[in-house]
Amino acid sequence: MILQVEDLNRSFGGVQAVKDVSFTVREGMIKAVIGPNGAGKTTLFNLISGTLRPDSGKVMLEDREITGLPPHRIAGMGIARTFQHIRLFPGMTVLENVMIGCHIHGKAGFLAGMLNLPWTWKEERRLMERACEVLGFLSLDDYMYNDALSLPYGQQRILEIARALAVGPRLLLLDEPAAGLNMRETVQMAEIIRKIKEQGITVLLVEHDMSLVMNISDEVLVLSYGEKIADDLPLRVQKDPEVIRVYLGEEDAQD
Numbered sequence: 407m408i409l410q411v412e413d414l415n416r417s418f419g420g421v422q423a424v425k426d427v428s429f430t431v432r433e434g435m436i437k438a439v440i441g442p443n444g445a446g447k448t449t450l451f452n453l454i455s456g457t458l459r460p461d462s463g464k465v466m467l468e469d470r471e472i473t474g475l476p477p478h479r480i481a482g483m484g485i486a487r488t489f490q491h492i493r494l495f496p497g498m499t500v501l502e503n504v505m506i507g508c509h510i511h512g513k514a515g516f517l518a519g520m521l522n523l524p525w526t527w528k529e530e531r532r533l534m535e536r537a538c539e540v541l542g543f544l545s546l547d548d549y550m551y552n553d554a555l556s557l558p559y560g561q562q563r564i565l566e567i568a569r570a571l572a573v574g575p576r577l578l579l580l581d582e583p584a585a586g587l588n589m590r591e592t593v594q595m596a597e598i599i600r601k602i603k604e605q606g607i608t609v610l611l612v613e614h615d616m617s618l619v620m621n622i623s624d625e626v627l628v629l630s631y632g633e634k635i636a637d638d639l640p641l642r643v644q645k646d647p648e649v650i651r652v653y654l655g656e657e658d659a660q661d
């Protein structure tokens with residue numbers, strides 16, 4: 407198992423956002439995390455990536471415990487993530503946006519970069535090569551020198567993934583990568599996620615688009631009010647009465 411989550415808990419005031427959640431992620435798979443808004447999906451990602459500390463429970467990356475470590479340590483150990491809302495740096499090119507992601511997580515580190523230590527020059531070059539390679543992999547290399555924010559929204563979402571991949575993760579956490587994308591772009595996103603898997607990178611994915619989830623996932627974990635209600639193969643999850651009830655309830659609520 408590349409990732410093991412055991413009895414994870416986190417509350418905000420009176421709200422238990424993640425409640426006794428346990429699951430595993432096998433190396434090389436795509437696992438989806440689904441559930442209605444407010445189910446605790448983003449909080450779960452924050453707990454795994456170190457953005458938030460759990461109240462209790464355990465997160466293991468292979469045989470190492472990473473519970474409560476700061477985000478840069480966890481990134482350095484091989485977990486990268488994207489955010490539900492795009493976080494690109496304005497006034498910077500596509501390439502610079504990918505490279506700054508590496509700087510924050512790269513071996514040279516932010517501090518060495520700021521102090522302009524001599525050995526960082528070599529590191530800088532390595533990062534640049536890595537960034538170009540990733541931009542080529544995601545077909546963004548034609549736009550390398552364009553302002554990141556001049557890209558169409560769909561490509562900005564791909565750029566966020568490029569930035570996460572440039573760090574060289576073994577496990578990639580994607581928080582709603584298809585949010586706001588049209589049908590054509592969603593199909594393209596599915597292809598990208600498949601290609602990432604083919605590179606041997608394990609993917610944990612929060613997503614609302616059910617056709618995307620059911621098409622590409624090897625397993626689907628369902629959260630409702632912070633609790634795990636299903637964790638199984640996509641076809642089984644689709645037929646699970648409890649899951650159907652939760653989703654029908656959500657549709658009723660929107661009417």
Ligand SMILES: Nc1ncnc2c1ncn2[C@@H]1O[C@H](COP(=O)(O)OP(=O)(O)O)[C@@H](O)[C@H]1O
Nearest residue numbers: 418421423441442443444445446447448449450
């Ligand atoms: N930083 C926070 N402070 C207070 N409440 C939060 C915070 N983050 C999440 N929550 C609450 O935790 C619950 C789960 O939120 P979230 O993890 O964002 O759900 P999801 O990503 O599944 O939509 C919600 O009730 C949300 O309001």
Ligand SMILES: [Mg+2]
Nearest residue numbers: 447448449490
């Ligand atoms: Mg969320």
